[in-house]
Amino acid sequence: MTEQNLSDVQTEAVARAVREELARRRMSRQQLADAAKLSLSTLEKALAGQRPFTLATVVRLEEALKRDLRGNGAAAETRTLGIAPESLGSYARPSVKWIEGDYLTVRPSFSTPGAFYAYRTTILWEGEKSHLVFRESERLDVAFTQEGEVSVPHQSGFVYLVTNKLGQYRLIILSKPTIAGEMFGILSTLQSGRGPQLLPVATPIVFVPIKGGARDQPFGKIESGSPHHAGFAALIKRTIEAPFALFGHSA
Numbered sequence: 001m002t003e004q005n006l007s008d009v010q011t012e013a014v015a016r017a018v019r020e021e022l023a024r025r026r027m028s029r030q031q032l033a034d035a036a037k038l039s040l041s042t043l044e045k046a047l048a049g050q051r052p053f054t055l056a057t058v059v060r061l062e063e064a065l066k067r068d069l070r071g072n073g074a075a076a077e078t079r080t081l082g083i084a085p086e087s088l089g090s091y092a093r094p095s096v097k098w099i100e101g102d103y104l105t106v107r108p109s110f111s112t113p114g115a116f117y118a119y120r121t122t123i124l125w126e127g128e129k130s131h132l133v134f135r136e137s138e139r140l141d142v143a144f145t146q147e148g149e150v151s152v153p154h155q156s157g158f159v160y161l162v163t164n165k166l167g168q169y170r171l172i173i174l175s176k177p178t179i180a181g182e183m184f185g186i187l188s189t190l191q192s193g194r195g196p197q198l199l200p201v202a203t204p205i206v207f208v209p210i211k212g213g214a215r216d217q218p219f220g221k222i223e224s225g226s227p228h229h230a231g232f233a234a235l236i237k238r239t240i241e242a243p244f245a246l247f248g249h250s251a
Helices: 008-024 029-035 040-047 055-065 074-079 094-099 231-240
Strands: 101-108 118-126 132-137 147-151 159-165 168-174 183-192 198-209 220-222
Touching: 008 029, 008 040, 008 055, 040 055, 055 101, 055 168, 094 118, 101 231, 118 231, 168 198, 183 231, 198 231
Parallel strands: none
Antiparallel strands: 101 118, 101 198, 118 132, 118 220, 132 147, 147 159, 159 168, 168 183, 183 198
């Protein structure tokens, strides 16, 4: 994460907001430092005006307090620099611009053996939220179109596309892009079963960058005999055999 320092005016505004929160919650500075994973010394020096707050420190404090501390103009200025919440990896926008764009998304069909589903996934920066989001489109099953947040933690080296609807999660874990920009991984979701029943399911998934115009993209259900079928089958096979993802086998 960047060590960009806040200005003196911004630092004072954040310090004032933190002191107000501590008083309102009857919370000690040590408790806040522990919750934000900061040293007490770092917090106290910033609150005393002996050193400026950094964006990294403020993001951690905001996560711990569950509120925006950068009001009165500071938030707008720091958000333009683009720092994601710690819960999504604390990434700066310039470090993840490579992932922004439209992708042809391919996965096996859950209902038709040997067939594939292809649709568009768009990954973009959401300025108000200050992090990447994703949105699906061009799906045959429109009712199941997904959108959510993008996590890019430095530790694992993977990209996570997370949907959380009322506590119900759908997760895609992708590798970093190949030289061609493709990302391979696993989709974990729920499949419609018999009647109202839903079943957990995991399947390979591939993201291929859409370059140039998107009119000729093979969106929809791709069955055997389609001119795109062999290419999609090769992508899914590569996901497993490279291997970009592993699938367990029952005994």
